[in-house]
Amino acid sequence: MEATNHPNITIYRGWDTPTKYVWSPFVTKTEFRLRTASLPYTSAAGSPRTAPKGKIPYIELSTPTRPTEHIADSTLISKSLGERGIARDLNANLTALQRGQDLAIRALFEEKLYFFTGHERWVKNYYTMRDHVLWAIPYPLRLVIGNLAYRGNVRKMYEQGSGRFSDEEISAFVREIWDGVSGILEESRRGAKSEDCFWVLGGEEPTEADSTVFGFVVSTLVCDAAPQTRELVKSEFPVVVEYAERIHKRWFPDYDM
Numbered sequence: 500m501e502a503t504n505h506p507n508i509t510i511y512r513g514w515d516t517p518t519k520y521v522w523s524p525f526v527t528k529t530e531f532r533l534r535t536a537s538l539p540y541t542s543a544a545g546s547p548r549t550a551p552k553g554k555i556p557y558i559e560l561s562t563p564t565r566p567t568e569h570i571a572d573s574t575l576i577s578k579s580l581g582e583r584g585i586a587r588d589l590n591a592n593l594t595a596l597q598r599g600q601d602l603a604i605r606a607l608f609e610e611k612l613y614f615f616t617g618h619e620r621w622v623k624n625y626y627t628m629r630d631h632v633l634w635a636i637p638y639p640l641r642l643v644i645g646n647l648a649y650r651g652n653v654r655k656m657y658e659q660g661s662g663r664f665s666d667e668e669i670s671a672f673v674r675e676i677w678d679g680v681s682g683i684l685e686e687s688r689r690g691a692k693s694e695d696c697f698w699v700l701g702g703e704e705p706t707e708a709d710s711t712v713f714g715f716v717v718s719t720l721v722c723d724a725a726p727q728t729r730e731l732v733k734s735e736f737p738v739v740v741e742y743a744e745r746i747h748k749r750w751f752p753d754y755d756m
């Protein structure tokens with residue numbers, strides 16, 4: 500998993516805290532992708548307002564052979580690295596069945612859990628979320644922008660469908676997802692040596708699903724605006740925490756745990 504043509508990469512993470520994980524699962528997903536490919540990178544704050552697709556993360560990529568590019572979306576970033584020969588395609592050696600399973604797990608987190616978690620963050624713990632996400636916007640403007648962000652998120656979750664469930668229903672769905680991934684990881688850990696990383700599909704190397712799952716586990720553990728889910732994962736699904744701890748020790752030792 501070595502870099503082949505020495506690119507310069509800057510990742511825009513949304514926050515100016517270079518030695519800490521950020522609350523966005525998609526940012527940590529991308530950092531996992533870069534680090535497991537042994538690609539050095541620089542971190543910068545950036546913001547959704549300056550992002551090519553209006554969301555973080557995005558990267559600035561320069562190589563000796565191509566003009567500087569800005570690439571947005573964690574999945575497209577990963578694909579671009581593979582297509583440009585900068586990192587190996589993580590899923591290249593999977594069977595068709597495994598590719599389907601990998602995709603299904605990513606979709607479960609990115610298209611389903613993300614919205615349920617958004618409810619806990621933006622609706623149940625609004626003030627914590629607002630002040631963290633809008634750290635760069637001074638008061639009193641933060642109150643106005645926060646209110647717009649709140650309304651935008653509530654509308655988005657209602658239209659996506661998650662916003663139509665009760666708190667209890669959302670909590671039950673969230674538990675079901677973590678219970679499911681915990682079962683997968685238990686099985687995978689059984690095949691790994693103690694202390695070694697183990698992977699979602701149970702192989703020797705990480706796949707795209709690991710980028711996503713690691714991103715979401717870390718996001719759950721570090722986010723103060725979703726204490727209920729954090730407590731659930733820590734107390735009921737310890738294998739999930741262990742999965743992330745082993746990856747942290749190997750690839751993110753410079754970050755606060």
Ligand SMILES: N[C@@H](CCC(=O)N[C@@H](CS)C(=O)NCC(=O)O)C(=O)O
Binds near residue numbers: 573
């Ligand atoms: N599909 C995107 C999702 C990225 C995403 O949703 N980022 C959130 C932070 S977790 C964001 O930037 N939200 C700001 C906004 O929607 O205005 C990816 O994979 O990168």
